[in-house]
Amino acid sequence: MASPVDISLTINGEPVDERVPARLSLVDFLRARMDLTGSHVGCEHGVCGACTVRLDGAIVRGCLTLAVQADGAVVETIEGVSDTGEIADLQEAFIRHAALQCGFCTPAMLLTAAELIANRPNADREEIRAFISGNYCRCTGYQAIVDAVEDVLASRQEGAGT
Amino acid sequence: MKAPDFSYLRAESVDQALDLLARHGDDARLLAGGQSLMATLNLRLSAPSVLVDLNHIPDLAGITETETAVRIGAMTRHVAVERSPVVARHLPLIAAAMPHVAHAAIRNRGTLGGSLALADPAAEMPACALALQAVLEIAGPGGRRRVAAADFFHGLFETDLAPDEILVAIEYPKAPAGARWGFRELARRHGDYAMVGLAAMVEGDPICGAGRLAYFAVEDRPVLAHAPASKLVGEVIDDTAITAAEDALDADLDPHGDLHADAATKRHLARVLTRRVLGDLRTV
Ligand SMILES: Cc1cc2nc3c(=O)[nH]c(=O)nc-3n(C[C@H](O)[C@H](O)[C@H](O)COP(=O)(O)OP(=O)(O)OC[C@H]3O[C@@H](n4cnc5c(N)ncnc54)[C@H](O)[C@@H]3O)c2cc1C
Numbered sequence: 426m427a428s429p430v431d432i433s434l435t436i437n438g439e440p441v442d443e444r445v446p447a448r449l450s451l452v453d454f455l456r457a458r459m460d461l462t463g464s465h466v467g468c469e470h471g472v473c474g475a476c477t478v479r480l481d482g483a484i485v486r487g488c489l490t491l492a493v494q495a496d497g498a499v500v501e502t503i504e505g506v507s508d509t510g511e512i513a514d515l516q517e518a519f520i521r522h523a524a525l526q527c528g529f530c531t532p533a534m535l536l537t538a539a540e541l542i543a544n545r546p547n548a549d550r551e552e553i554r555a556f557i558s559g560n561y562c563r564c565t566g567y568q569a570i571v572d573a574v575e576d577v578l579a580s581r582q583e584g585a586g587t
Numbered sequence: 588m589k590a591p592d593f594s595y596l597r598a599e600s601v602d603q604a605l606d607l608l609a610r611h612g613d614d615a616r617l618l619a620g621g622q623s624l625m626a627t628l629n630l631r632l633s634a635p636s637v638l639v640d641l642n643h644i645p646d647l648a649g650i651t652e653t654e655t656a657v658r659i660g661a662m663t664r665h666v667a668v669e670r671s672p673v674v675a676r677h678l679p680l681i682a683a684a685m686p687h688v689a690h691a692a693i694r695n696r697g698t699l700g701g702s703l704a705l706a707d708p709a710a711e712m713p714a715c716a717l718a719l720q721a722v723l724e725i726a727g728p729g730g731r732r733r734v735a736a737a738d739f740f741h742g743l744f745e746t747d748l749a750p751d752e753i754l755v756a757i758e759y760p761k762a763p764a765g766a767r768w769g770f771r772e773l774a775r776r777h778g779d780y781a782m783v784g785l786a787a788m789v790e791g792d793p794i795c796g797a798g799r800l801a802y803f804a805v806e807d808r809p810v811l812a813h814a815p816a817s818k819l820v821g822e823v824i825d826d827t828a829i830t831a832a833e834d835a836l837d838a839d840l841d842p843h844g845d846l847h848a849d850a851a852t853k854r855h856l857a858r859v860l861t862r863r864v865l866g867d868l869r870t871v
């Protein structure tokens with residue numbers, strides 16, 4: 426067997442030192458080693474988006490990134506961004522619009538929507554749909570998710586204006 | 588599924604990466620964005636024993652500009668290309684095509700060099716490289732060499748790259764004054780690989796002096812269709828020229844059916860796209 430690799434990274438603000446097999450994906454590392462099970466594993470080949478986490482501030486596929494590649498990086502998961510309150514309004518909007526049913530896609534959908542909100546404050550519905558196109562939801566039909574994101578974009582704009 | 592076991596080696600320079608490739612031979616694979624490679628490993632479609640990570644080689648990433656060209660390092664991520672003002676200004680075709688490459692989270696990690704080295708026949712960037720007459724810079728054990736995009740794509744996931752070589756950068760000539768571009772693709776869902784796509788560049792307004800039409804997701808590699816492009820040269824791009832180009836397409840394209848569409852459907856869709864893209868570029 427190939428030798429394991431030592432990694433040091435920051436996860437949700439906490440420094441972490443671990444020894445991992447090279448083949449371990451970032452999302453499996455977070456779930457199995459760090460007990461951060463909010464990031465989900467669906468297809469394991471990049472299609473469903475359920476494994477989305479933030480790596481150095483940008484969303485990535487946790488199944489297509491190796492844990493060893495997060496060495497020296499800052500990782501944020503849905504647990505971390507929930508605790509900081511950064512997406513509290515988005516989470517409330519998801520509940521208000523019934524933008525989740527089983528909830529399997531939701532943590533990843535929230536992180537994806539948060540990146541859209543941060544980078545494209547003026548996005549319209551079409552842009553919202555394009556941006557979340559890499560995240561499968563098998564329950565909601567997306568309509569309610571787009572509604573929720575649109576709602577937050579509008580209220581943050583309003584907040585910024587006053 | 589989970590990836591098979593492998594060793595992970597981090598290269599800090601191109602020379603070191605070349606050295607590792609030479610040492611491990613066929614057992615080694617270069618890891619760029621990993622957005623295609625990790626998927627194939629997780630699906631157990633390939634099982635290299637060593638991954639050589641290119642993500643820590645600083646001079647492989649970045650966009651630089653000379654008088655006549657834009658040079659993009661192989662490890663420049665899709666997102667950086669998508670947001671680059673230099674690309675928007677001088678390579679508007681790339682700027683228009685990049686949002687069609689996969690999804691935001693994948694573009695945050697995937698690299699331009701990875702897209703070209705992978706040579707998926709349905710990918711956008713290889714076709715744009717053909718339309719823009721890009722030159723690929725390749726490093727190998729014997730030094731560096733340059734290959735025109737037209738000579739780089741050999742077939743399905745096959746390129747001019749030898750297993751001990753690394754794609755270092757892609758150089759695109761800046762669009763000449765008066766050049767115009769068109770880009771469209773048909774996909775079932777935004778961000779999916781195209782069912783058929785077309786990246787086009789024409790020079791001269793209103794009389795077309797030169798034109799390049801690069802189709803993708805049609806054959807086993809992106810193809811420059813010379814016959815329809817030749818119907819535009821010396822003409823204004825109007826209904827007559829567009830119909831002539833469309834009619835010439837059959838001579839040049841030999842579509843291969845895939846999971847998304849059979850050959851006849853692809854032939855039809857290629858005609859539809861030709862009409863739409865040239866419609867975008869009409870001069871009268
Ligand atoms: C769900 C999904 C949808 C996608 N949709 C699209 C799409 O619509 N259009 C599209 O174009 N792509 C799409 N992709 C692929 C994505 O764009 C990849 O990022 C890209 O094709 C490969 O780039 P990479 O940097 O991730 O390369 P990797 O996956 O790291 O590498 C791919 C291959 O190229 C080799 N390689 C990489 N860099 C070099 C180099 N510098 N020199 C020599 N060899 C090298 C590797 O060894 C490997 O064999 C999709 C991917 C996924 C998971």
Ligand code: FES
Nearest residue numbers: 467468469474488
């Ligand atoms: S589990 Fe990563 S994209 Fe599906």
Ligand code: FES
Nearest residue numbers: 526528562563564
């Ligand atoms: S809520 Fe069930 S998959 Fe989205």
